[in-house]
Amino acid sequence: MIFSKDKKMGFMMPRILVISYVLFSFVNNVYAGVTSSFIRSEWPSVDIPLDNEVFAVPSGYNAPEQVHITQGDYDGKAVIITWVTPTEPGSNQVRYGKSEKKYDFTAEGTVKKYTFYNYTSGYIHQCLVNDLEYDTKYFYEIGEGDSARSFWFQTPPNIDPNASYKFGIIGDLGQTYNSLSTLNHYIESGAQTALHVGDLSYADRYTYHDMGVRWDSYGRFAEKVQAYQPWIWTVGNHEIEYMPYMNEVTPFKQYLYRYPTPYAASESSSPLWYAVRRASAHIIVLSSYSPFVKYTPQYIWLAAEFKKVDRKKTPWLIVVMHTPIYNSNSAHYMEGESMRAAFESWFVQYKVDVIFAGHVHAYERSYRISNIQYNITGGISYPVPDKSAPVYITVGDGGNQEGLASRFNDPQPDYSAFREASYGHSTLEIMNKTHAFYHWNRNDDGKKVAADSFVLHNQYWNKNLRRRKLKKKYLHSAVPTLELNEL
16 A cells, blocks of 8 residues: 555654653653662572581471471461471371460371382371461471470461561572571561462472482471461472473472462462462462463463452452563563463553562562553553552572572663662561562671662552652662652
8 A cells, every 4th residue: 555645644653652652651750770780709509418407307206397387278367287207107186276385276187298200208297277366376286295396376467458467578499508598587587478489499400319308408498487487389490390301290299299378268270379368468379380371270260369359458469470570681581471461461450569570590670560552463562651560579589509690681671670680588568558668688698688678559559649759869779768659
């Protein structure tokens, strides 16, 4: 078809306006991000030797080990307690109560074991303890006789829009000296529950029998935290363990035996994706390595779960996944693009507050942006500021043996607010229904250093509140009380 000159100009004007809108939107709404100049003199990225005390087997015959708990229902009134007995099944019973060494209640669990090539696991016990009271400290005991071991946990407050709660966020942890530094700093943070964004043990870096051994060592390594508070986890690529050369072709086999989730409580058909409500937060856990395109079980479940979110009861909507949707590091660049295409419009539609991911062994935080107008034949093909969009945060910096991802793309894209290749962990402290404090803490040669922080405004309750605007030079301060207009 042939156009006259005037018709050509008329045809081009809408495209010129669209491009101008994209460019000027960033100029007016989003400021240039920060790539940290910090260079870490990291400890060697090697696993701690198995004879180190952090992997010590508890004393006593057949003593329970690798103890960890997770939320056991939809609303936080139950826990699933998991432990391993190495020699024989022993007791499946959990004894618990509200006073130390005074156990007024009992719950019966199940036991199972598995083989992986020439490795045979210990006896893996799992016990659901339900009908708990909110905001209550419970003491519990597992095991028998002189080998019995005691722990405790605290239930969350009642589901309430103004309930305050502190979450920790850890990803790609592993079992190196850097991992130990992260774990110790997390303990000091005062967080009440951890969101683990996947890649737990890195046992798949080993072969044959040693893979199972490193799952065991990871369980003992993390027990000092995970036996005392629920961790909510998702799977990463290192949990897949698809190993045809060993005739082990069932994905996630070892993970699924060891780390249960309350998936049925959220009407999920798989333990790999599920949702829980805790205090004032609704947390959706997705699986980056399970089918998620239209018509698949995960897609259908997520569509239904978003409709169940009640922001008047749980105003904070948090999504956890492994592969980041927005990532400006050369490592795993654009690997999350297919999930972005499938789910990003829902994230914007339902005004998700924040999305945590891992996979990239570095830290990065975005502004609120979206790319939902893009399609393969036209439209805006670059992320633009969007106040209905989540903040995307990558925390794949727990300390695993693969080391840091230190090569960021240059120049830093406009949607990226802060990025740094260091080990660390994050905390999200929910204060009430409108505000939460977020911190990322760098492991600086064994010391915890606050490196990035901001005030997160709730997407539902703050939509009509006036927010204080800040000058550009203040946007990237690490002062925790700043209120960022874009967040």
